[in-house]
Amino acid sequence: MSQIPEFSLRADEEFIELFKLLKVEGLCADGAEAKHVIAEGMVTVNGEVETRKRKKLLAGDLVSYKGKQVQVVAAA
Numbered sequence: 477m478s479q480i481p482e483f484s485l486r487a488d489e490e491f492i493e494l495f496k497l498l499k500v501e502g503l504c505a506d507g508a509e510a511k512h513v514i515a516e517g518m519v520t521v522n523g524e525v526e527t528r529k530r531k532k533l534l535a536g537d538l539v540s541y542k543g544k545q546v547q548v549v550a551a552a
Contacts, residue, residue, distance in 0.1 A: 480547045487551040491532035494521065503541050513541065
């Protein structure tokens with residue numbers, strides 16, 4: 477079983493916006509591409525299609541796009 481990559485929120489962050497996560501994790505080349513694929517319904521959050529570009533992702537959320545997943549985790 478492969479491990480799901482994790483994105484750690486910084487200590488001063490409560491959330492990260494969905495399009496920013498796709499960009500910083502390298503799942504999309506830039507913010508414009510991230511916003512486009514979200515609007516097209518190609519991204520899921522916790523198994524549900526998400527079309528809100530600025531959806532606030534909290535610790536525990538699981539994002540999937542093109543067969544890749546990223547788990548949002550709280551700051552250590």
